[in-house]
Amino acid sequence: MNIVLIGYRGTGKTSVGKKLAEKLDRRFTGTDELIIQKAGMSIPKIVDNYGWDVFRNIESEVVKEVSKKDNWIIDTGGGVVLRRINVKNLKKKGMLILLKADIKTIINRIKHDKERPSLSGRKSFIEEVEEVLKQRSKKYEEAADYTIDTTILTIDQVTYRIIAFLTQKGFRK
Numbered sequence: 001m002n003i004v005l006i007g008y009r010g011t012g013k014t015s016v017g018k019k020l021a022e023k024l025d026r027r028f029t030g031t032d033e034l035i036i037q038k039a040g041m042s043i044p045k046i047v048d049n050y051g052w053d054v055f056r057n058i059e060s061e062v063v064k065e066v067s068k069k070d071n072w073i074i075d076t077g078g079g080v081v082l083r084r085i086n087v088k089n090l091k092k093k094g095m096l097i098l099l100k101a102d103i104k105t106i107i108n109r110i111k112h113d114k115e116r117p118s119l120s121g122r123k124s125f126i127e128e129v130e131e132v133l134k135q136r137s138k139k140y141e142e143a144a145d146y147t148i149d150t151t152i153l154t155i156d157q158v159t160y161r162i163i164a165f166l167t168q169k170g171f172r173k
Helices: 013-023 029-038 042-048 054-067 084-092 103-110 125-143 156-169
Strands: 002-006 026-028 070-074 094-100 146-149
Touching: 002 026, 002 084, 013 026, 013 042, 013 070, 026 029, 029 042, 029 070, 042 054, 054 084, 084 094, 084 125, 094 103, 094 125, 094 156, 103 125, 146 156
Parallel strands: 002 070, 002 094, 026 070, 094 146
Antiparallel strands: none
């Protein structure tokens, strides 16, 4: 069984994923990194050169590939839930854990991130975060097998809660 981390940027997916991999002695991968490798360019360049649809197509290919793995920790991009096929593929061998945080915390965590292009190009950074969260929240909740609010928790605390949940569900290391 894979442990798949979903949620918006800045909720701690990568940091928690790496810590989970260490604690559970599993391999870790991130879909954004795999997209960059597959495309041979950064995500902003993919979007600038080819648009969001091409990026999402590459993302879906990567999700299909990574979903075939077993016993991995998988960190997904924030928009992975926008396509139902991605969620379906990830759930085949995965438990989806939603990490979320309040808007103020997310903004503080990602305000210096230059590796992700604007999703709308029309709004202020704060307006865009608010709008995208509003659009995706229901999709995140529907996809999630378990949800943790990371707003005031440390990486270790989030990791412990995920392990406790998995243990309760019969997971064995």
